[in-house]
């Protein structure tokens with residue numbers, strides 16, 4: 001080797017060392033010195049959670065059924081409280097909420113014609129799985145069903161969506177006074193929406209069954225030989241109309257602390273007024289099979305995995321259904337603990353997971369609960385070792401998530417003002433692990449920091465890969481298969497992998513939609529056919545979900561590192577340019593789908609599209625009196641302000657230590673941005689849901705720009721115009737705020 005060549009190699013080596021050091025120490029929101037310290041703290045954090053501990057905790061939580069309101073679930077609240085105290089958490093407290101709860105007394109279903117069949121309504125035990133023999137496993141029931149008794153003909157109504165009833169009507173079939181049999185469907189549609197739709201159609205009751213095409217033998221091997229749902233699997237769940245207003249139906253918008261004012265249940269918007277029962281395919285089969293001469297054959301996409309043709313029914317098959325419920329006020333318990341912040345105790349990073357399960361909750365939620373217990377053990381150890389976070393971490397074990405997001409909603413409503421003042425972000429983990437595929441959700445401003453965080457973690461299988469790389473592959477694979485619904489699909493923020501379209505269906509809802517706290521949601525997913533059933537248990541997790549508890553461990557690490565970054569950042573790692581890019585995409589999609597007018601650049605100021613609507617004419621429809629030009633202009637301004645702020649923050653951080661007073665001003669300003677997306681009046685018809693960028697459809701599906709989108713879809717142009725103005729105003733307010741922060745940085 002020539003000396004010159006040697007020198008060149010040495011030079012490249014040195015550059016590499018410098019680059020790696022620089023990269024390792026650069027963390028969004030941290031000065032170089034803080035980043036070096038943070039890297040050390042995170043290294044320590046990641047070294048503590050172990051698969052054995054995850055498995056041990058998981059076994060405790062999955063030992064017995066623990067539905068909301070049950071003795072066992074309340075004992076687990078006490079267990080968590082005691083563990084947290086031992087682990088070193090502070091201010092550990094159990095908070096009680098007296099809420100409208102739901103429990104079954106008895107359920108009964110028999111077919112009375114054309115032949116007799118009595119439904120089993122229970123799950124058969126599996127020899128390989130000792131827990132499946134536990135006598136405490138409930139029978140078939142759906143939370144918030146009403147009590148009643150009816151004998152009536154059965155109509156098969158496919159997914160039970162409004163368009164399904166339209167098709168039945170076209171075929172001359174009415175469901176009034178009849179019992180509808182619908183299936184759990186793919187794409188997912190919340191069972192509460194199926195119940196509401198059946199109620200609106202005048203049905204006497206709704207039966208919801210699991211078709212083997214959705215999550216049973218048509219998908220692959222069934223439990224105990226594989227992850228899919230067996231013949232007797234029953235998907236329990238609530239039918240609460242929490243898409244109208246979540247939480248205790250009798251205290252919409254305020255907390256159910258003992259003694260709180262309650263509205264009569266008859267007036268509660270979210271309380272269903274229909275009988276509902278879930279069925280295994282074993283119990284649904286005789287009903288569907290006996291419809292063979294009953295009404296026309298249903299269309300191809302209504303056919304399922306059972307080996308015969310599905311008909312509409314409506315005449316020949318009759319059933320007798322009897323449901324006795326014990327619905328009424330009962331206590332739910334939220335466990336709350338914290339690690340007090342060393343420097344900024346009044347800035348909170350909130351972490352949460354629900355505790356209640358339909359049965360054992362192997363995946364949902366006990367995988368998350370086990371990960372939370374390892375997370376808190378680790379946080380406790382770090383605090384004891386003098387590595388206390390700068391901000392306070394508040395950790396909560398929610399109750400009654402499964403019933404109506406109840407515990408988190410009541411807690412959020414109780415502390416809304418304090419959270420508005422103090423909360424930096426909420427990080428939710430519901431189902432931690434049903435397989436190896438990572439999915440991360442974040443409001444668009446936190447998508448870049450979440451992505452950066454996954455670069456520092458190792459994927460267990462295949463190894464020698466970062467979680468980031470594995471995540472990227474998962475998204476690419478799903479995109480290829482057409483099963484990805486996140487931003488990657490639609491081109492939003494192509495540089496981020498996080499799903500920035502956030503609907504409802506878990507405990508982040510009160511934080512985002514009612515209080516205006518930025519949220520992150522984390523989960524590993526895989527083939528999972530035993531959701532909400534008695535088979536979702538310890539056996540299933542140890543054979544299919546996460547046999548080595550490696551993904552549980554990774555979840556504790558990821559959750560912890562994400563929380564630490566939010567808690568320790570010098571300047572909070574929000575990226576508002578990313579937010580702007582996402583909002584632009586949301587608006588553009590709405591405009592494209594509904595042929596609305598957005599003019600770009602120079603055209604914008606010159607034309608009034610309500611009067612001169614060439615695009616409307618070209619689309620062949622009548623002039624639509626809504627243009628989103630001003631909204632677009634407001635987004636552009638917000639993006640410019642966001643980009644400027646990103647640059648200023650980066651420069652400020654690179655320059656070293658930041659004056660605490662300046663940091664306080666900047667951080668509180670940035671925390672205000674999410675609050676500013678709230679409209680105090682809420683979205684039209686659903687005043688509880690106040691966020692103007694994020695909402696959920698009645699199916700729980702994400703719904704961007706909810707107020708505006710629903711008005712446009714209803715062709716209610718005055719409301720649409722009003723909602724567009726609200727959006728434009730909020731964008732303006734946040735642009736002004738970012739510009740002010742920017743001037744503070746560059747006086």
Ligand SMILES: [Zn+2]
Pocket residue numbers: 354364365401430431
């Ligand atoms: Zn859950």
